[in-house]
Amino acid sequence: xxxxxxxxxxxxxxxxxxxxxxxxxxxxxxxxxxxxxxxxxxxxxxxxxxxxxxxxxxxxxxxxxxxxxxxxxxxxxxxxxxxxxxxxxxxxxxxxxxxxxxxxxxxxxxxxxxxxxxxxxxxxxxxxxxxxxxxxxxxxxxxxxxxxxxxxxxxxxxxxxxxxxxxxxxxxxxxxxxxxxxxxxxxxxxxxxxxxxxxxxxxxxxxxxxxxxxxxxxxxxxxxxxxxxxxxxxxxxxxxxxxxxxxxxxxxxxxxxxxxxxxxxxxxxxxxxxxxxxxxxxxxxxxxxxxxxxxxxxxxxxxxxxxxxxxxxxxxxx
Numbered sequence: 001x002x003x004x005x006x007x008x009x010x011x012x013x014x015x016x017x018x019x020x021x022x023x024x025x026x027x028x029x030x031x032x033x034x035x036x037x038x039x040x041x042x043x044x045x046x047x048x049x050x051x052x053x054x055x056x057x058x059x060x061x062x063x064x065x066x067x068x069x070x071x072x073x074x075x076x077x078x079x080x081x082x083x084x085x086x087x088x089x090x091x092x093x094x095x096x097x098x099x100x101x102x103x104x105x106x107x108x109x110x111x112x113x114x115x116x117x118x119x120x121x122x123x124x125x126x127x128x129x130x131x132x133x134x135x136x137x138x139x140x141x142x143x144x145x146x147x148x149x150x151x152x153x154x155x156x157x158x159x160x161x162x163x164x165x166x167x168x169x170x171x172x173x174x175x176x177x178x179x180x181x182x183x184x185x186x187x188x189x190x191x192x193x194x195x196x197x198x199x200x201x202x203x204x205x206x207x208x209x210x211x212x213x214x215x216x217x218x219x220x221x222x223x224x225x226x227x228x229x230x231x232x233x234x235x236x237x238x239x240x241x242x243x244x245x246x247x248x249x250x251x252x253x254x255x256x257x258x259x260x261x262x263x264x265x266x267x268x269x270x271x272x273x274x275x276x277x278x279x280x281x282x283x284x285x286x287x288x289x290x291x292x293x294x295x296x297x298x299x300x301x302x303x304x305x306x307x308x309x310x311x312x313x314x315x316x317x318x
Contacts, residue, residue: 002145002159006121012158013038013125018045020134020148021121022162023113025086025170025188026141026279027148028057028131029156036098039130043100045155048137052211053103054130055088055171056110059122067110067128069094072179074198081197084114086167086188090175090213101130109213111171117162132214133170134159138222140282140314143168147283168276169306173213174201185215186306188275205309220313221279223286227293229315236294246285248295250274261288271303278307282314 003009009019013030016038021030029046031038033056043050056067061083064071068091075089093108102108113119122129133141134148134156142148145161172187174194181201183191195201207216225246230236237245237258246261247254251269254262263281265274285293295311298304 001157002149002161004117004161006117006124006160008158009121009160010124013129016041018042018156020142020145020152020156020159021118021129021131022145022160022165023057023115023118023131024166025113026143026165026168027134027145027159028118028129029134030057030129030131032125033057033101033128033130034096034098035127036100039098039100042130042132045152046132046135046137048132050100051103051209052137052217053105053109053214054101054132055214056097056101056108057118057122057129057131058110058112059119059125059128061112063128064110067094067097067108068092072176074179074181075174075176077197078174078181078194079112082189083112084119085112086114086169086171087111088171088173088185088187088213090173090184103211105212107175107212109173115162115166117160121160138217138220140221140223140286141170141279142283143276143279147280150283164276164280166276168279169303169310170215172306173215175212182212184211184213186309187215188303188306190302190306192302218313219316221282221310222314222316223282223293225286225290225293227295227315229295229297229311231297233294233296240292240294243291244289246288246290246293248278248281248285248293250296250298260290261285271298271307274298275303275307278310
């Protein structure tokens with residue numbers, strides 16, 4: 001049920017049940033992060049493998065030391081710069097954090113969301129929330145309450161409606177190996193923005209077997225419809241003549257008579273606008289019974305690099 005009643009969400013969470021919540025990035029499937037029983041329900045509903053860790057959401061930077069220990073100075077600098085906001089830090093966990101949350105690792109992923117409903121909810125709970133994206137594992141991330149309802153229907157009693165997500169792309173994830181910052185997942189905050197705070201950051205964004213953080217699995221964010229990524233839309237469409245095709249294009253205009261559905265993410269070429277609209281466009285095209293979705297590669301810099309990473313995972317073929 002879609003609702004704006006936070007009290008209903010509080011009641012469900014206090015009963016160790018699941019609730020879908022809005023954040024500035026995507027909608028999350030939330031449960032009491034300190035309850036192994038509640039967290040297990042996340043994995044089961046999402047059909048998420050237990051080796052893939054979750055993100056713990058906190059209400060205040062002051063809560064960080066109750067979840068993590070041995071926190072590097074550079075992590076504190078990043079938290080001060082970007083929280084509340086779309087940055088997740090992977091840190092040594094406190095002993096009381098259930099191992100199911102961390103996939104058996106001694107580290108835990110933590111962030112403070114920047115959404116008024118999420119923060120209001122967290123402020124009224126006595127525990128933090130474990131909350132991966134509110135979708136079946138590997139599917140397109142949800143950026144509005146309707147997406148969540150379409151995925152789970154009656155399996156979720158409470159879906160908190162916070163409108164369209166402001167960012168539309170997942171949080172950037174930074175960990176630390178021997179105190180060296182490591183980028184585990186490209187996200188809304190760009191690599192340059194991170195390096196402006198802490199200096200050079202190494203990248204380690206793929207691990208299909210034992211991921212250090214969420215979002216490292218090779219196939220992710222994927223429509224049900226067969227999907228291709230290309231640098232040349234016209235050439236790619238010509239190779240699939242006669243098929244029912246949907247196209248996702250970054251900017252500009254396009255007139256091509258064989259396109260059945262066209263999504264132009266930002267006519268004026270704004271990467272922020274394109275990121276916000278990307279998943280919603282993928283959701284729409286996935287409902288049209290198309291033979292093929294073709295997506296245009298973005299300029300590979302800044303937020304465009306993050307979007308390309310999502311598109312590559314959405315089109316990865318095992």
